[in-house]
Amino acid sequence: MDTLFFTLQDFMVHTKGITYLIMGGILAALPLFWWFLTDRDDENGFR
Known part of the structure; x- marks a missing residue:
């Protein structure tokens, strides 16, 4: 994974987006x- 997070806000937005997709x-x-x-x-007559 080549994603570089510069701030905590970047990390939180990324993980929130992944959570919404899941x-x-x-x-x-x-x-x-x-x-x-x-x-x-x-x-087939199965019940």
Whole structure:
């Protein structure tokens, strides 16, 4: 990693941005994962 932080403010803004990206990914993936878990395969007769 070649990022150079000159101040604490630079470091905090960078880590906050990375945290927002991670949380956005989790918030997008959670409903899709829940849909995958609760989806039923009705054409094969499984319940």
